[in-house]
Amino acid sequence: MVxxxxxxxxxxxxxxxxxxxxxxHFGQTEEIEVSGTAYYEDDSPFAAFIKTYQPSFDEYVLLLLALTPHLQPRFFNQLIAKFLPEGGDLPEFGGVKGASHRGIIPTGETAQFVLAGDELSKRIDIQSILSHEHWFSQKHILWLEPVHEGEPAMSGRLVLDAELVEQLTIGVVSRPRFSIDFPAEHIETAMEWSDLVLHPGTQRQIREIEHWITHNDTLLQDWGMGKRIKPGYRALFFGPPGTGKTLTATLLGKHTGKDVFRIDLSRVVSKYIGETEKNLSRLFDKAENKSWILFFDEADAIFGKRTDIRDAHDKYANQEVAYLLQRIESYNGLVILATNQRSNIDEAFIRRFQTIIHFPIPRTEERQAIWQRTLPTQIHIADDIDWQQIAARFEMTGASILNVVHYCAVEVLADKSRSLDRKRLESAILREYAKEGKVL
Structure with a gap:
């Protein structure tokens, strides 16, 4: 309604x-008597968009041409039918049919017809507006869909960014869902910084990233550093599984008001030449100017140590790495890459990161804190459990400790004892060790 x-x-x-x-066109008048833009200056997202970008008459009409099929599918068919009451085709109008949409979808040719008619110089002006150099394309607002080789470029559909369509119609933009076209998953947590136990050195470096998120706009804009440094921030997290890398990225987003999207590079990389770049391009195009935190898990899937080029596959693998590096370095938000081993990452890429943070196996005192913070208060702890001794004897990650606590909590609920003794705890720990293939 807004x-x-x-x-x-x-x-x-x-x-x-x-x-x-x-x-x-049909000789009923000599000129169009409409100009400027028409909208109400209210608090709606539509009005806010127009006030922000101040489009010219041609730009405004182009936006409306692309938006209209999303609002009234038969809009253009009905207008043409008034001038062709007995039916017939009007090729000058352009437009195409969609796979599901049964009305006319405007093309670049439609824009040229509506705004220029047969005036060649004006038609070229419209073509210029739909070029890659115009702010429509630069800001990923409106563009022409690519056409088959050899066909006129202006026969491509006018495509309005899907998020902008949502903004201009229902007034909100929904988060993208994980799909083939968007290989990233939105992640969030109910936990707080107080629930995360990290090595003090790791904690200090995480605070540095939090400071960057908080003060980056001031640094680049108010202090004029935007012309000297790149806008984004790149961090590498490395350490064994279960040491808090993903949770840390999620908490950074939670406490700075940023959405966090996790990308598993092992699922993005394709064996088909060029597909990896396409997958990554869609992702970064969607993320641009959103201030999202992009968390790339399993980073060694693409940033692993390189080998000499022996065949075409090695050549294209290097091209994929170069492309991802270029997109990461031009991204204006926070990018975090995670790996289990720093040694898995090619040293040539290390210099691209502003910070490299180690997430080690928790020390004895940290394991003790995790045990005591993780156990539900509803569980009675028997006197024979000494948390310092348990922490010293069993080397475990935070994730492994959580698994043990989960198992114990379910068991005490099942037998209605609500009590945890040393025997049950150690049995659960040994069960976790066996699952991980570890022995005492």
């Missing part, structure tokens, strides 16, 4: 423009 008034005004405005062009 955009309804402005959308109604916009559709009526576009109807006048398109009808005017059709009247000129």
């Amino acid at each position: 955009n309804a008034v402005n959308l109604t005004t916009a559709l009526n405005y576009l109807r006048s423009v398109v009808t005017g062009r059709l009247k000129v």
